[in-house]
Amino acid sequence: MCTSITLKTTDRLNLLARTMDFAFILEPELIFIPRKYPLFFEMDGPERPAKYALMGIGQQQETCTFTDGVNEVGLACATLYFPGYAEYSEGIISDKTNLASYEVVGWLLSNFSTIDEVKEAISQLNVVNTPATLFGIVTPLHWIVTDKNGNTIVIEPMKSGLVIHDNPLGVMSNSPDFNWHLTNIRNYIGINPCKIEPLKLNGLTFSPFGNGARAIGLPGDYTPPSRFMRVLFGKEAINKLDNEDEGVKAAFHILASVDIPKGSVITDEGVDYTQYTACMVCNTGTYYVKTYDNNQITRACLFDEDLDASELKVWKIPQTQQYGRLA
DSSP states (O other): OEEEEEEEOTTSOEEEEEEEEESSOOOOEEEEEOTTOEEOOTTTOSOEEOSSOEEEEEEESSSEEEEEEEETTSOEEEEEEOTTTOOOBSSOOTTSEEEEGGGHHHHHHHHOOSHHHHHHHHTTEEEEOOOOTTTSSOOOEEEEEEOTTOOEEEEEEETTEEEEEEOTTOEEOSSSOHHHHHHHGGGGTTOOSSOOOOEEETTEEEOOSSTTGGGTTOOOSOSHHHHHHHHHHHHHHSOOOOSHHHHHHHHHHHHHTTOOOTTSEEETTEEEEEEEEEEEETTTTEEEEEETTEEEEEEEEGGGSOTTOSSOEEEEOOOSOOOOOOO
8 A cells, every 4th residue: 555646846846755555564774876886686687787876765685676766867756556456477578678576666767767768668678477575475566657847657567568657647546557546536526625605495504514515525544546536636735836845845744644544454464554655856856754653754865975976875764753842
């Protein structure tokens, strides 16, 4: 379970934000990969140097895997769970780029700069049905990708192959597939943030109990279709965003509407909850992240690092809330 949105500001910045909801404890790290750093993709054979420097959340084990990230030329990507729908190739295809599902984010960010480039490259991609080392299972995933100009797509591995959807809404959650979510919007087209006028019937006046009555019917549960609709409503209703600061604040507030507290969703694997929320600014290479146990937003910037360094860098994301005292 996860939810993601893009946001644009009036000063032409594009942001990609997401929640990471999972029952398995991820212990996320923030990883910086410099240009030309050799990346190893398990299915693809030899190490390949990164064309672009990137920063993303993931884990460093035998190799680096990413759940989301942004690169130096403004491409950003996030991976979300896609159970019941994701289908991968059963083997390596010699004339294609072969990747495991958990390697796609790192491959995209280390090699491409625009959505047009990504679209062209996807035709040569083969996602192989192989388990992730961290989980020991084949992870069913799909991906949202956006560039600094705000062009956004969803990539879904279906039975027919890899399907690319243009995503002008800039919203994504989990299963069903993206086209299903677009159709589902028609169930909620009467919802809006405006005031509702009192109703008069046979001399009686019936006023709403409070403001926000036109949002009655907006779903409040934690299923992917409901989370999709809540963040779409929040994104479309949000006030004009003038700059990065306003955009980042808006992203965290909108995604707070789908934040999952521990105990609200119980799965066969355990307690599913929002382990972290992150926001990436494509144009400035800036990362903002907070975790379940720490509401203090941590900031890091790709361009504060040496893009031509010889080694990667890894930071542990702060997990403990520090409480200050009022003066």
